[in-house]
Amino acid sequence: MTDLLSSLNERQREAVTTTEGPLLIIAGAGSGKTRVITVRIAYLISERHVAPHNILAVTFTNKAAQEMRDRVNKLLGGQKLAGAPLVSTFHSLCVRMLRRDIEKLEEGYTRSFTIYDQDDSVRVVKACIKDLGYDDQRLGARQTQGAISHAKNSGLDADAYAARVEAHDERRAAVARVFKLYEERLVNNNALDFDDLLIKAVRLLRKREEVRAHYNERFRYILVDEYQDT
Ligand SMILES: Nc1ncnc2c1ncn2[C@@H]1O[C@H](COP(=O)(O)OP(=O)(O)OP(=O)(O)O)[C@@H](O)[C@H]1O
Ligand SMILES: [Mg+2]
Numbered sequence: 054m055t056d057l058l059s060s061l062n063e064r065q066r067e068a069v070t071t072t073e074g075p076l077l078i079i080a081g082a083g084s085g086k087t088r089v090i091t092v093r094i095a096y097l098i099s100e101r102h103v104a105p106h107n108i109l110a111v112t113f114t115n116k117a118a119q120e121m122r123d124r125v126n127k128l129l130g131g132q133k134l135a136g137a138p139l140v141s142t143f144h145s146l147c148v149r150m151l152r153r154d155i156e157k158l159e160e161g162y163t164r165s166f167t168i169y170d171q172d173d174s175v176r177v178v179k180a181c182i183k184d185l186g187y188d189d190q191r192l193g194a195r196q197t198q199g200a201i202s203h204a205k206n207s208g209l210d211a212d213a214y215a216a217r218v219e220a221h222d223e224r225r226a227a228v229a230r231v232f233k234l235y236e237e238r239l240v241n242n243n244a245l246d247f248d249d250l251l252i253k254a255v256r257l258l259r260k261r262e263e264v265r266a267h268y269n270e271r272f273r274y275i276l277v278d279e280y281q282d283t
Contacts, residue, residue: 057096057128061089069093072101077280090276091121094138095128097274107273108138111146117278118142139272144247147254150268151245157261158253160240167244174198174235174246181234187227201232205248211236 058066068078068089080086094110097103112118122140141149148168155162169177178201179194204214215229239246245253258265 057092057099061085061092065089065092069096072097072274087117087121087278090278091124092128093276094121094125094140098134098138099129099132103274104136105134105138106136107271108276109146109272109274110138110140110276110278111143112140112278113142115142115145118145121278144250147250150254150257150264151250154257154261154264155253157264158257160253161243162240162245162253163243165243167242168250169239169244169246171198171247173244174202177238178231178235181231181238185227185230185234187231192224192227192231197228197231200228201235202246202248204232205252 058069061069062085065085065088068076069092072093078086078089090110094108097108098105110118110121112121118140122137125138125140139146151162151166152164155164155166175194175198178198179189182189182192182194182197201214209217211229211233214232215226218225218229238244239249258268
């Protein structure tokens with residue numbers, strides 16, 4: 054234990070050893086926040102005897118997740134573990150949850166859903182624009198996809214977006230129709246775009262008590278790096 058904590062200053066040590074209850078750490082760039090999270094995971098496992106399986110760490114990029122895994126492994130230095138903590142990005146965590154339970158959303162999706170990246174989304178939007186007979190010079194696919202994505206992230210579905218379009222705003226009315234068709238095509242293709250991954254995972258947790266219970270039970274300790282960006 055002294056080994057684990059010896060690489061930390063006093064404030065960091067406090068952050069690592071305060072393991073129970075919610076804890077928010079605010080500190081400047083490069084001040085050692087990620088190091089704290091990494092040591093905290095190792096500390097929970099080796100000093101508080103938390104099962105690795107009960108720990109979830111969330112980061113923003115796959116690279117950060119991989120780095121964190123490597124650093125935790127190094128800190129635990131060859132200790133034989135019963136399982137590993139789950140270190141994941143928000144998106145891959147959502148994919149996991151949806152691969153397990155998306156059918157419980159009852160929106161027509163199955164567990165073998167496809168994921169559309171941004172380029173795929175733009176392609177589908179472009180086809181929708183064309184099939185609705187709009188001029189894709191005037192209604193750009195990339196821009197339209199951006200508007201749809203922004204709406205989805207603000208919690209608007211296609212109908213809610215359409216309801217907000219003002220009568221004289223032809224451009225937004227066109228976007229609304231593209232949005233609606235785009236969403237229909239995604240469901241028909243059993244496909245989720247990047248925004249859906251987050252939206253549908255949250256919806257699943259809200260909707261299904263037993264899914265919530267499952268993750269409450271499993272993830273006793275949740276650590277989020279770069280929380281300010283969530
Ligand atoms: N107590 C410490 N003693 C010596 N070096 C440290 C200490 N804490 C962190 N470092 C080093 O400082 C650098 C930055 O640490 P870290 O990446 O954890 O900071 P951060 O706050 O997460 O940074 P960012 O804001 O970029 O995410 C790393 O090289 C890390 O190993
Ligand atoms: Mg960091």
